[in-house]
Amino acid sequence: MPVFDSRSFKDHEQVVFCADAETGLKAIIAVHSTACGPAAGGIRFWDYAAAHKHVAPSDIAESRGEQDAVYDVLRLSRGMSYKNAMAGLRLGGGKSVIIGNPRKIGTPDLMRAFGRYINRLSGTYYAAEDVGTSPEMLAAAGQATRYVSGLDAGEFATGDPSPHTALGVFVSIQSAVRHRLGKSDLKGVRVAVQGVGHVGLYLVEHLIEAGAIVTVTDIVDANIEAAKSKGDVTVVDSKTIHAVDCDVFAPCALGGGLNPHTIPDIRATVIAGAANNQLEHEGIQDEDLRKRGILYAPDYVVNAGGIISVEAEVHQEKVSDAEREAKVLRIGDTLTKIFEVSDRESRPTGVIANEMAEDIIAKAAAKKKQLSSAA
Numbered sequence: 593m594p595v596f597d598s599r600s601f602k603d604h605e606q607v608v609f610c611a612d613a614e615t616g617l618k619a620i621i622a623v624h625s626t627a628c629g630p631a632a633g634g635i636r637f638w639d640y641a642a643a644h645k646h647v648a649p650s651d652i653a654e655s656r657g658e659q660d661a662v663y664d665v666l667r668l669s670r671g672m673s674y675k676n677a678m679a680g681l682r683l684g685g686g687k688s689v690i691i692g693n694p695r696k697i698g699t700p701d702l703m704r705a706f707g708r709y710i711n712r713l714s715g716t717y718y719a720a721e722d723v724g725t726s727p728e729m730l731a732a733a734g735q736a737t738r739y740v741s742g743l744d745a746g747e748f749a750t751g752d753p754s755p756h757t758a759l760g761v762f763v764s765i766q767s768a769v770r771h772r773l774g775k776s777d778l779k780g781v782r783v784a785v786q787g788v789g790h791v792g793l794y795l796v797e798h799l800i801e802a803g804a805i806v807t808v809t810d811i812v813d814a815n816i817e818a819a820k821s822k823g824d825v826t827v828v829d830s831k832t833i834h835a836v837d838c839d840v841f842a843p844c845a846l847g848g849g850l851n852p853h854t855i856p857d858i859r860a861t862v863i864a865g866a867a868n869n870q871l872e873h874e875g876i877q878d879e880d881l882r883k884r885g886i887l888y889a890p891d892y893v894v895n896a897g898g899i900i901s902v903e904a905e906v907h908q909e910k911v912s913d914a915e916r917e918a919k920v921l922r923i924g925d926t927l928t929k930i931f932e933v934s935d936r937e938s939r940p941t942g943v944i945a946n947e948m949a950e951d952i953i954a955k956a957a958a959k960k961k962q963l964s965s966a967a
């Protein structure tokens with residue numbers, strides 16, 4: 593597979609492959625950009641070979657899984673640069689993946705071995721929680737390095753980012769509803785939430801409090817029960833949530849949900865949710881949605897609340913809850929700008945957001961270069 597010339601590798605500063613035979617660690621750290629600050633992004637722990645095991649012998653499945661892992665980490669780290677830039681953070685973009693099933697191999701020893709690799713980067717990359725990693729696993733990595741954030745304990749610990757992410761999704765929905773439906777509040781607005789896990793559940797609380805009419809789904813019964821305990825919600829099957837007759841579709845489960853199979857059935861006029869990489873293909877599905885009159889709020893702008901919460905921890909600073917909340921609320925204004933440019937230029941919101949992010953990163957890189965040549 594070509595790496596240096598691939599679109600996903602484009603503009604990456606550094607990619608590190610890590611292995612530790614004793615614990616079975618196989619991991620990749622991708623640093624896309626440090627133009628705006630140290631690269632920050634979560635550790636994804638995922639069994640990439642699993643999807644190939646039913647169609648290929650195990651050695652081929654392993655090799656295909658590793659290729660998927662490379663592609664995933666590169667795409668995710670670039671996404672983090674864009675997310676952090678659009679949120680106005682002093683953070684660059686990076687991401688790491690650990691290859692394997694976290695339930696089988698995710699021991700504290702393995703996490704400490706990975707922590708030692710993060711430490712070797714001397715603060716170029718700050719890790720946080722992501723799919724497959726837990727606060728306990730982060731704490732284990734944190735025994736070997738101080739470049740771990742989103743911790744539960746410690747002087748600058750910022751704890752669970754999910755409530756902040758949910759607040760960001762909520763203000764994004766408000767911003768998109770104002771723009772598309774001309775409504776200044778969410779009273780009576782019908783919202784379908786796909787996935788009521790950490791973020792989705794907090795989002796449901798905000799929506800109910802704002803008077804929205806909420807439909808939910810999940811594949812875990814206990815999570816549906818938790819959503820029902822928050823107030824009056826309608827529950828639908830997970831296979832039909834995207835097709836619910838509603839105003840807003842909020843994907844808060846996994847990525848890739850906006851694809852040629854689902855888009856023709858979507859009846860919402862606004863899409864705004866927490867899930868990363870909602871579009872199967874950037875620039876294709878967002879254009880399709882635009883042509884269908886559906887306003888898509890770019891996912892990495894919408895779901896920046898969590899990393900906004902973590903920023904101060906990376907910089908070892910104390911910020912008040914009010915300061916942090918103010919930053920999260922600004923997500924709504926950023927989206928309004930994106931929507932306005934998209935309308936004016938008849939171009940997809942996802943493409944507009946990417947261009948804005950690339951511009952911020954390019955300007956920061958130029959400033960950094962100027963400062964270092966002046967020094």
Ligand code: NAD
Pocket residue numbers: 723753754755757786787788789790791792809810811812815830844845846847866867868895896898899
């Ligand atoms: P989570 O795992 O707690 O919640 C996801 C929920 O979706 C779970 O309840 C799961 O059962 C459900 N689900 C999975 N597949 C489903 C399907 N096909 N249909 C319906 N429900 C399904 O994760 P989370 O922390 O709430 O994050 C949700 C999404 O937001 C993820 O894509 C994550 O990457 C993204 N995100 C989260 C944060 C954060 O602060 N937690 C920040 C940025 C982005």
